[in-house]
Amino acid sequence: MPRLQSFFWNSCIHRQFKPPPLRLFSIHVGFRRFHSYYAFRSKLLKTGICAASGFAVAAVFSPAIYADAPSSTHSPKSHRFRLSEVRQHGRDASTQWVTKGSKVYDITDWVAAHPGGDVILRAAGGPVDQYWNIFTIHKKKDVYDILEGFCIGDVDPRDLKDGQVPVEHVDDPFKSDPKRDARLLVLSDRPFNAETPEEDLNSFVTPNETFYVRHHMWVPEIQEAGHRLVVELNNGEEKGYSLDELKQNFPSVKILATLQCSGNRRRNMTEGSRATNGLQWGTGAISNAEWTGVRLRDVLADAGFPVNDASDDVKHAHFVGAEAYGASIPIEKALDKLGDVLIAFEMNGKPLPADHGYPMRIVVPGNVAARSVKWLNRIILSDEESPSQWQRRDYKCFGPNVGGNPDWDSAPAIQEMPVQSAITLLRDISAHSEQDRRLLQVYGLEEDSVAVEGYSFSGGGRRIVRVDVSANGGSSWHQAELLPDERRGAKAWAWRRWRWVLPRSQAGRTFVVKAVDEAYNTQPDHFEPHYNFRGNLASAWHRVGYMSSDRVSSYQT
Numbered sequence: 001m002p003r004l005q006s007f008f009w010n011s012c013i014h015r016q017f018k019p020p021p022l023r024l025f026s027i028h029v030g031f032r033r034f035h036s037y038y039a040f041r042s043k044l045l046k047t048g049i050c051a052a053s054g055f056a057v058a059a060v061f062s063p064a065i066y067a068d069a070p071s072s073t074h075s076p077k078s079h080r081f082r083l084s085e086v087r088q089h090g091r092d093a094s095t096q097w098v099t100k101g102s103k104v105y106d107i108t109d110w111v112a113a114h115p116g117g118d119v120i121l122r123a124a125g126g127p128v129d130q131y132w133n134i135f136t137i138h139k140k141k142d143v144y145d146i147l148e149g150f151c152i153g154d155v156d157p158r159d160l161k162d163g164q165v166p167v168e169h170v171d172d173p174f175k176s177d178p179k180r181d182a183r184l185l186v187l188s189d190r191p192f193n194a195e196t197p198e199e200d201l202n203s204f205v206t207p208n209e210t211f212y213v214r215h216h217m218w219v220p221e222i223q224e225a226g227h228r229l230v231v232e233l234n235n236g237e238e239k240g241y242s243l244d245e246l247k248q249n250f251p252s253v254k255i256l257a258t259l260q261c262s263g264n265r266r267r268n269m270t271e272g273s274r275a276t277n278g279l280q281w282g283t284g285a286i287s288n289a290e291w292t293g294v295r296l297r298d299v300l301a302d303a304g305f306p307v308n309d310a311s312d313d314v315k316h317a318h319f320v321g322a323e324a325y326g327a328s329i330p331i332e333k334a335l336d337k338l339g340d341v342l343i344a345f346e347m348n349g350k351p352l353p354a355d356h357g358y359p360m361r362i363v364v365p366g367n368v369a370a371r372s373v374k375w376l377n378r379i380i381l382s383d384e385e386s387p388s389q390w391q392r393r394d395y396k397c398f399g400p401n402v403g404g405n406p407d408w409d410s411a412p413a414i415q416e417m418p419v420q421s422a423i424t425l426l427r428d429i430s431a432h433s434e435q436d437r438r439l440l441q442v443y444g445l446e447e448d449s450v451a452v453e454g455y456s457f458s459g460g461g462r463r464i465v466r467v468d469v470s471a472n473g474g475s476s477w478h479q480a481e482l483l484p485d486e487r488r489g490a491k492a493w494a495w496r497r498w499r500w501v502l503p504r505s506q507a508g509r510t511f512v513v514k515a516v517d518e519a520y521n522t523q524p525d526h527f528e529p530h531y532n533f534r535g536n537l538a539s540a541w542h543r544v545g546y547m548s549s550d551r552v553s554s555y556q557t
């Protein structure tokens with residue numbers, strides 16, 4: 001490595017954050033030896049500079065930022081700017097300004113180096129505060145110090161209210177979010193996160209309107225006509241595709257696949273063990289749909305990647321969304337002829353809803369839903385996994401003894417999901433009801449009974465072969481009926497619904513369920529042995545209290 005470059009990397013590694021002399025790297029020179037910013041960021045990760053990763057961490061160490069920061073002789077605080085002048089420096093202007101608090105910053109030279117991509121331009125011409133609050137990883141002294149290097153002055157006091165930019169001048173990142181179905185069980189509004197309601201967990205295919213929603217940010221406004229997916233190969237070559245080109249140039253494929261959040265049943269882990277970090281999902285952060293799209297493998301081949309003789313230099317496929325979310329999967333999964341990884345554009349026979357990735361998303365069946373990136377606009381082939389915080393930090397598991405400040409690099413990112421099951425319906429059946437009697441006859445019963453239903457699922461396309469249920473807290477077991485389903489795809493990507501009907505006289509106070517997949521993986525009996533502070537992959541036996549009634553039971557999940 002040349003001496004000056006070595007000086008830069010070493011000074012950063014040892015957390016000497018003063019800029020090297022002589023403007024070692026400009027925006028162009030700094031990236032010239034890398035194929036793209038993503039390759040450049042990969043270099044940062046390799047050198048250990050950005051081990052923490054995340055939306056803004058890499059910016060702390062970007063050579064472009066230091067190289068183009070104003071010199072120490074500049075005295076920006078002598079300048080005052082009206083908000084009307086700041087607004088002239090928006091996304092499409094030759095220079096981009098933002099305000100934070102009462103200060104004004106020229107971030108033009110930051111945009112190309114920003115780890116979150118050009119999402120920062122959403123704030124151009126106005127306050128950045130609301131985005132800073134969404135991406136809390138910005139709230140580090142080093143990042144604040146970087147930002148101060150771009151300060152060019154202050155907001156004119158005539159435009160401030162109580163020392164701050166008035167709220168009417170603050171952009172709402174969530175203003176374009178779509179209207180949602182009232183039946184969704186909302187956990188947070190901004191960003192929006194909601195579970196599928198219980199009644200729709202009892203159908204094999206989940207309606208689009210009540211498919212669970214997991215957002216880390218806002219829903220981006222995308223016009224199909226102008227949207228292009230860019231595929232970047234490991235040699236730096238790129239090829240772009242419109243949605244029409246994908247539909248016209250590649251075979252269309254349909255699969256049935258379940259998506260499950262890694263935090264599904266986190267609330268059960270909290271209640272059954274200890275406090276966990278994150279949204280307290282119940283049993284509804286999982287849904288099943290038919291996905292229509294084109295195979296990722298076919299698109300990569302068309303872009304020039306040798307899918308049948310992949311280079312050892314390529315180990316991961318990165319996916320980047322229009323709102324800056326990023327994740328990756330191993331290249332083996334991306335290229336697997338039986339992996340069914342799709343660039344999807346339809347969900348249950350209709351164009352993707354805005355909440356689920358319109359106009360296109362990646363669907364990685366069998367893997368945690370965090371890898372099925374929505375609003376897809378870029379695919380990158382790399383020797384490193386995605387540097388995003390959602391790959392390097394959030395979606396990992398640690399031992400029950402590990403607290404909230406782990407060695408993030410010591411654990412792999414979650415990919416395939418463990419075996420899972422849950423009770424979604426517990427209903428008393430009356431022998432005196434004509435409708436209920438028909439169901440009792442199917443099971444050879446004549447007395448008042450209880451119907452128990454739910455879902456079961458395992459990652460990696462592993463088929464569910466058995467569901468064990470208990471009516472007395474796990475003291476004795478029976479096998480549930482596996483309900484008929486459809487299989488579309490090379491493997492068992494969809495959940496398996498199940499049912500058990502038993503005489504009410506045999507029902508105790510607690511029903512329990514556990515599933516077994518074709519590799520004979522099953523669920524642990526309690527949460528404590530696989531507790532992790534993030535509350536990911538909560539898959540212990542699902543227990544539901546029961547109290548007899550003449551109607552649908554009220555029970556806790």
